[in-house]
Amino acid sequence: MKHDDKTTGSPARTPIMDAEAIRRALRRIAHEIIEQNADLKSVVLAGVPLRGIEIARRLAEFIREVSKIGLEIGTIDVAMHRDDIGKRAELPMVHASKLPLPLEHRTVVIVDDVFFTGRTARAALDAISSFGRPARIQLAALVDRGHRELPIRADYVGKNLPTATREEIQVRLEQVDNEPDAVWLLKE
C-alpha cells in the first residue's frame, strides 16, 4: 500500500532503518528467494512503481552476486486494477506495466516498499493475471507494517514493524528520491 508522500505540517519523524539496515534486509530477502526457488532462472522480480522497481533492481543485484544468475525484472503498475477508482478526488500517474512473456511456468515475485492493507498486492495479482498464468506468485516487501484488510500474506519481509493506522511509513531510496536510503515512521 502506498503511503502519502505529502508531508503536512511537521510530523515527528522517527528513524526505523538506515542505509545499512536496508542493505542487510534486502540481502537477506535475496538469499531467501534463492532458497525458496529451486528453479531460480524462472523467477521474475516485478516491482510496483516507484520504489518497488528500485528494490527489485537491488534484489536482482544481490541475487546475481550470490548465485551468478541474472533475474529478469518487470514493472507491475496497479493503478488500473485498484478497487477504489471513482472514490478519489485526484488520480496519480499510471505507469506502463512490463512483464516478460509468456509467464507460464514462471514465478513472479511482486516487490513493493511497504506492505500494509494488502490492497495493492490484490491489485497486482489481478494485473499479473491479465498477462498470463504464472506457475506461482510470491510477494516481497521491505517493510510489513500490518493492518491487513485482505487475506494476503508476504513471502519475504525485510522488517516487521507494528504501527498504528494513523502513523505513516516513509521509505526513501537514493535512486528514486535523491535522499539517502532510510525508512522513517511519521507520527502526527
Next chain:
Amino acid sequence: MNWNRKDLLGLRELSIEEMNFILETAGAFKQVGTREIKKVPALRGKTLINFFVEPSTRTRTSFELAAFRLSADVINISASTSSLTKGETLKDTARNLEALHADILVLRHGSAGAPQFLAQRLKSSVINAGDGAHEHPTQGLLDIYTIREKRGKIEGLNVVIVGDILFSRVARSNIFGLTKLGAKVTLVGPSTLVPREFEKLGVTVSHKIDEVLPQADVVNLLRIQHERQRKEYFPGIGEYTTLFGLTKERARLLKPECLIMHPGPINRGVEIDSEVADGLQSVILDQVTNGLAVRMAVLYLCGGISS
C-alpha cells in the same frame, strides 16, 4: 501533479502539465493492448454513453472499444435514435441520460460549446468528441502522441497542417496543443479555408504548399469534408488536388524522416495519393492505434475521479 478534471472539453484550456499527464497515461494504456487479456477493471461498474448527434463511425468505435477495455458498460445513441428529433432539448436529453446514472457522457455535437454547456450542468464526466468547428481534443491528443512517439519530442518541430482549417475542429485542437508544447505550426490551404486570422493563434499561414513541405517534420493532411463544403469556399476537387494534394511527386519534396498523418477517413487521390498514404512515412494507422490508448487514458482519468 495529480489529475483532477472530470471533463475534457478542449486542449485550449489544458496546461502543458495536464497534456503531458494524459500522454504519459496513454503510454501506460497502450501497453494494455499487448497483454494476453486486453482489458482492465479500471471503470468496472461505470456506464458510458456515446451520444453522437453528428454521424461518426471511427471516433465512436474508438471510444466504445476504449470503454470496453476499461470494463465500462456502453450505450450508443445517435442523432437518429435520440429524442432530439422529436423536439427534446439537448439539456433535457442529457438530464434523462444522467437519470439513468450515466457516469461518462461522450458527446459529439454540431454546435461549438455544446459539451461545455452540459459539463456545467451535469455531475457526469463530459468528454468532447467533436463540437462544431471548435475542438476535437482526443484527436488532437492522439496526433500529438503519435508525433511524440515517432520523433521523441514536440518542441521545435515544424508541423504543417493542410486543408480545410476554417471548418476543422481537428485543426484547432492540434493548433492549441502543438503550439503549447512548443511546435512551430504552419497552416496551408486555399485562402478561403485558411484565412490570415489564424495567425493570431501563434501559427504561420501559407497558401503555397511546395514552399513549406521541404522544412516539414510532420505533415498532417485534413480530410476534405465534402459534406460541409459550399461552392464559395472551395475551388473544386480537381483543382484542390492540383494545388494542395500530397501527390506522389509532391511527397518527394519532403525530408525522408517527415511523418505523414491524416485523421481519416482518407479520400485517396484527393488530399493524398494512395502511394503516399500507404508509404513508409505514413503513420496513419499508428494514429488509429494510439487513438484507442489516448481515449482509454482520458476515460480513465476523467471518469475515474470522484465527482
